[in-house]
Amino acid sequence: MAKEKPGRLEVQSFADHHVITQPNPLRKVLLRVPESDLDDPVARAEKALAGLSGEFKNWMTIEADRLSAAHAAILHEGFTDDNREELFRAAHDIKGDAATFGFASAGVAAESLCRIIEHAPELDKVPANLIAHHINAIQAIVRERTKLDTNVMAPALSRQLRGIADEFLAYANRDRPEHLEAILAPSIIPAE
């Protein structure tokens, strides 16, 4: 498919912009099938994803350990551009992956940590415990998942951390309206 030459471009020119239309180069991959067709690619993919789930706990542990390592580097060296970036990336990856891996509450705590890193005016002045508690919570959620109380404790813990972080960020950014607006803006992902 990719080797097929693109169709002829049709260009309409206006005073300050051009509208460029090309025949859909991917139209040949679109197949008309009868309504009775029972093949369900989404269900097939969900099943394949479920087949990977045996690895999720291990993957999550690796991600949580990467986060702890980034934090340990900060405790050792203080904040630098590199270790700040690594802490953010590690937290951001958990934010994106955790729900898929079955650790939604770890994702909520990681998102809260990302917000602190992104919006705190000076990271050196963020209470050290606030960052440490986020990382400890993520580690606890990942490692203690099999305990019976996790389903109740984990979401409550993450929500509480998010509340404290938001309160801190709202205060720290009280004179920075652009950050305040971003902090208070709703997520495009529906709440759980």
Add this chain to the structure above:
Amino acid sequence: MFRIDFNKLRFLICDDNPHMRRILRTLLHSFGAREAYEAEDGATALEMYSHYVPDIVITDWSMPIFDGLELAQMIRQPESKGNPYAPIIMLTGHSEKRRVTVARDAGVTEFLAKPISAKGLYQRILNVVANPRPFIKTKTYFGPDRRRNTNNAYIGPERRVGGEVEVMQQPSLLDKARSSV
């Protein structure tokens, strides 16, 4: 009812996280795709984009060297020798509305916020295959039409008045990336 023949599609996956690449590969293969190339940073992805000429790019935002946003801007170079029109699906942990706007202004075709789902990914792919949008070229933008709805009542500053102007201020990340090389 329409279905995609994934067998004929070539994908480029760009994500620095190996677990997410594995998830994406699993989903695409389950849909029926055979060709899915993988890159772990924007620079490698750009090289692979030129070499493999994928039909669809699926990229993360936050990556080392240069990120998914810069990758999109480098692909969307109207004078480039490569294909500047390939659909780009941005799959990202960023979930703020302003990020969607920034991605859109970089020429991203579809935005998919993590956590990923088979249904969400399939729908985005179906959309870029079945409903491609025309491209718009202005002094500051080249990419898929950012207007998904026709709203003749809109009179704001970004209106293309009388077939004229659509101005979106956007710093050149391409220049930034070039200067850092």
